[in-house]
Amino acid sequence: MRKLAEEILKVKELAGAPSLAKLYAKALQPRGEGEILPDTEYVRPEIRIDPAHLAAYNRICGFRLGDELPPTYPHMSAFPLQMALMTEPEFPFPLLGMVHVANRITQHRPIGLGETCALRVRAENLRPHEKGTQFDMLSELSTKDGPVWTEVSTYLRRGEGAGPAARGGQPTAPAPTAIWRLPADIGRRYAEVSGDRNPIHLHPLTARLFxxxxxxxxxxxxxxxxxxxxxxxxxxxxxxxxxxxxxxxxPSTVAFTSWRTGDGWAFELWRARKPVPHLEGVIAAAKPPLRPGR
Known part of the structure; x- marks a missing residue:
């Protein structure tokens, strides 16, 4: 299966992480739009984790300090490769203006701080959406024993859609499990750790430009x-x-709610003072990854 995929995809191997600052500058350059996702896969054959960076990430996100990676941490390595692919000349959409609408992460087993992994990123599944066009960025972290972590980041390119969006009634905020007060600088602090210095996260003045x-x-x-x-x-x-x-x-104050489901959990994040939903999610048991040749 892996050999067949490599024969179809154009593999670009990188020795290190691309510079996000340079990629954002590249994203500002004018470009046209297309209709086909590139058949390119970016690969970093060796990913090693910096303990100091992991500790900084854990602090800003609320995880305990430890020697295993939080399930969202590998996104720190995957995002620069996603950016590199989305700023390629043959990518069909300009990066600015795209919206990250969904994210699915599967942890197949805990990943230790000292492990060395390979990372692959590609784009696929271009499809219509009622508000424009969607596609997925697929990322996979693996060892010699197979995949240990996978991610599907879904992006929306706003434009002429496939039809009207379904309209529902006024949402009702559930009773909160916790109340979180988010400071004005949390975007800048997370940007320092993640490298994602998109202007919409840094300051009201730069956010207003978008x-x-x-x-x-x-x-x-x-x-x-x-x-x-x-x-x-x-x-x-x-x-x-x-x-x-x-x-x-x-800054804002948000309400977090979680509850048990049949095989896991569900959770939501709302504006604290009015029924405005920010995020909804589910946690479920993972299916075992497919092995090569299956």
């Missing part, structure tokens, strides 16, 4: 902060699937 009245929190920070609330209760193998509903303005 249509936001204030800076907004990184979606992957909100997912990580929610998962930190489950630390010690998830076991070794699970899937965490979230939908990003509305941006979280900074």
């Amino acid at each position: 249509g936001f009245s204030s800076a907004i929190a990184h979606g992957m920070w909100t997912k990580a902060r929610a998962l930190a609330a489950f630390e010690g209760r998830l076991g070794d193998s699970f899937t965490v699937d979230v939908r990003f509903k509305r941006p979280v303005p900074l």
